[in-house]
Amino acid sequence: LVITRDMRVFSRTLGVSGACDVLEFRRGETGIPLKGREGLWQPYPVEYKRGKPKEGTEDTLQLCGQAMCLEEMLCCEIPCGALYYHEPRRRTEVDFTPELRQEVRALLEEMHALYARGSTPKVKPTKGCNACSLKGLCLPKLMRSKSVSAYLRGAMEGEQ
Structure with a gap:
């Protein structure tokens, strides 16, 4: 072996x-x-x-x-x-x-x-998200409330 x-x-x-x-x-x-x-x-x-x-x-x-x-x-x-x-x-x-x-x-x-x-497909957070190695890239909690385009628009306009 x-x-x-x-x-x-x-x-x-x-x-x-x-x-x-x-x-x-x-x-x-x-x-x-x-x-x-x-x-x-x-x-x-x-x-x-x-x-x-x-x-x-x-x-x-x-x-x-x-x-x-x-x-x-x-x-x-x-x-x-x-x-x-x-x-x-x-x-x-x-x-x-x-x-x-x-x-x-x-x-x-x-x-x-x-x-x-x-x-970018909408994320469906599950309990498995907490142990996922991609959690920091995927950001499942963030995506629950906003689309990617809305998040990026807000980030570029200085919104929190």
């Missing part, structure tokens, strides 16, 4: 970049060669999460997106990965099905379309 942490990933095809918390390379019959190592090594992404498993699919989609980036970067197939949740302290294996991959592609296409239109 070879372990890499905080590996930067990107996909020109998907138009996205990010980082894998942990990328394990497991020796096997399929995979890629690693410099200085014998045989083939199958990449296996592991995403670490602080709390409990969520009801939504956001963690699964994130992990699948990372795998899709890795597949493009490493020219290999990655059939599965794992989510590790801190509270139950265990891994949940995720199969990267064709349906899951299509959902990732569809969401990224929607994201790029919103960006191209200059449209």
Whole structure:
């Protein structure tokens, strides 16, 4: 087993970049060669999460997106990965099905379309916002009361 942490990933095809918390390379019959190592090594992404498993699919989609980036970067197939949740302290294996991959592609296409239109979707704050790493950028409480354009207009005019 070879372990890499905080590996930067990107996909020109998907138009996205990010980082894998942990990328394990497991020796096997399929995979890629690693410099200085014998045989083939199958990449296996592991995403670490602080709390409990969520009801939504956001963690699964994130992990699948990372795998899709890795597949493009490493020219290999990655059939599965794992989510590790801190509270139950265990891994949940995720199969990267064709349906899951299509959902990732569809969401990224929607994201790029919103960006191209200059449209910022209204945030729907949830209790998960407090633990989100993007809370400082997203500002869910601020967006509850004003649109982005109204906030920016007010900020430029010196309103508080």
